[in-house]
Amino acid sequence: MPEASSTQRPVLSNTTVWLLSAVGALAVANLYYSQPLLADIARYFRVPASRVGIVSTLTQVGYAVGILLFVPLSDVRERRGLIVVMLGAVAVALTGVALAPSLGWLAAASFAMGATTVVPQLIVPFAAGLAAPGSRGRVVGLVMSGILIGVLGARTVSGVVGSALGWRAMFGLAAGLMLALSLWAGRRLPHAPPAASLRYGQLLRSLLPLARGEPVLREAAILAGLGFAAFSAFWTTLVFRLETPPLHYGARTAGGFGLVGIVGALTAPFVGRLSERRSPRTTVGVGIGVGIAAYLCFFLAGSTLAGLVVGVILLDAGAQTTGVSNQARIYGLPAELHGRLNTVYMVAYFVGGALGSLLGAWAWGRWGWEGVCGVGLGMLLAALGVYLAGSRKLTA
Incomplete structure (x- = not known):
């Protein structure tokens, strides 16, 4: 029994912990890039400010739906593979946002982007489960710090990039980042077997x-x-x-x-x-x-x-x-x-x-x-x- 436990919880290296913190920051930032750019988006599609607010609304609705549907999977599926898949999925959704030909398309792509940006909610239990017991608090604190920096820094980055290159460029760059992180995670993150034997439906119910x-x-x-x-x-x-x-x-x-x-x-x-x-x-x-x-x-x-x-x-x-x-x-x-x-x-x-x-x-x-x-x-x-x-x- 102790043997199984140790194989399920390899000690994370400091480098991996810092990289997980960076993944959390870059992933959660996707939810907030649009906020400083809403006026530019409204002008681009020639719609009033009251209508373009749907972009932020559907991003957050999507995130809530993603948490409900995908985060419970981390208890019953291999976590590294789930993180890789979700990073790839959000890269596709961000590409849809960057290429949106209409406000309706942009709103739908923003919902999909929100629903697939659940990686921050996956990497915290991932890091906690693989950390050595004596360092678990420090590891979780570092990952949470990265997520907080992503929330706070996203608006600043998007304001600068949007002013210089346009709002589409911000989402295109974010899509490329998510794809690169997906490839990195597949190669560098340790295997993390599921923690529970419940079925997915039982978890949701x-x-x-x-x-x-x-x-x-x-x-x-x-x-x-x-x-x-x-x-x-x-x-x-x-x-x-x-x-x-x-x-x-x-x-x-x-x-x-x-x-x-x-x-x-x-x-x-x-x-x-x-x-x-x-x-x-x-x-x-x-x-x-x-x-x-x-x-x-x-x-x-x-x-x-x-x-x-x-x-x-x-x-x-x-x-x-x-x-x-x-x-x-x-x-x-x-x-x-x-x-x-x-x-x-x-x-x-x-x-x-x-x-x-x-x-x-x-x-x-x-x-x-x-x-x-x-x-x-x-x-x-x-x-x-x-x-x-x-x-x-x-x-x-």
Whole structure:
């Protein structure tokens, strides 16, 4: 028995861990390249801003569907092969985005791209399962750091590339990167046999009863969805706000806000320590409050660059606080459920993000920046209501 275990868990080299971190960063970036480029895409296809928001919406809907359908496979299929296949599939989808002849084609290809960009959700359990027990925390931390850098850096890279070479070039370059990573992963990643003997259908059927039976998971998923809806409403419409009077900035500046968000993201280690001293649920409440403060800043000072910068720092800090704390809560539940807990949580998270993108673009077309602020504040106030309603029942 120990022998089998050791063959299933070869120690990862430092080089492989760093490369996995890079794969996570480059893969998750696919979800965010479009956001600073939406105004350019709207002009190219000659459609209003409210219509082009469907690109961000369907990207996130696709990601939620991909998590639901493909991530559970990592428990019952060989993980290296699954990672290779998904990297190849997202390369094909990105090619479809780059070559899209119409907005409808672009929206459909964006959905496919989102659905196949699930590699970040595959490599974390892959790395954790193959790491030596004593270094598992360090390995997972490095991979998660790479994913966070990808989320924050994607908008900056796409803003620069889109301004210089056009929006199609960004997705063409991303397709080439994913193909190269697929070839690398097939040659360099170690074999990782499946961890469970359940059938795929059994795994999927167990998700709904799990969500019903775990009140901590249920609350964490609802709060995550509402929080990410507020986050996405802002990022989907930021480029339109920057282009209108009195600001008059373009995609490059919108992308630069990704770097500003790093300041907010640096709260993660502090939040982790605070949640250990207090409780993860307490810091979830703090994160919701910081998010509300961010949207008040957007509403009161969103016509100035300084106001937007301060708001972005607060918004990213709030999102990071609720995200880290919610995941600490669900990973406090039984270890044998972690894969499925993460699936339920992340599906709710990105369904919320898709809803926020859709409502944010719609509100921008109808009421402008004040409408976007109303959507974001509404989502966060709803989250606050859910949080307060559960305060008497839940402490974890």
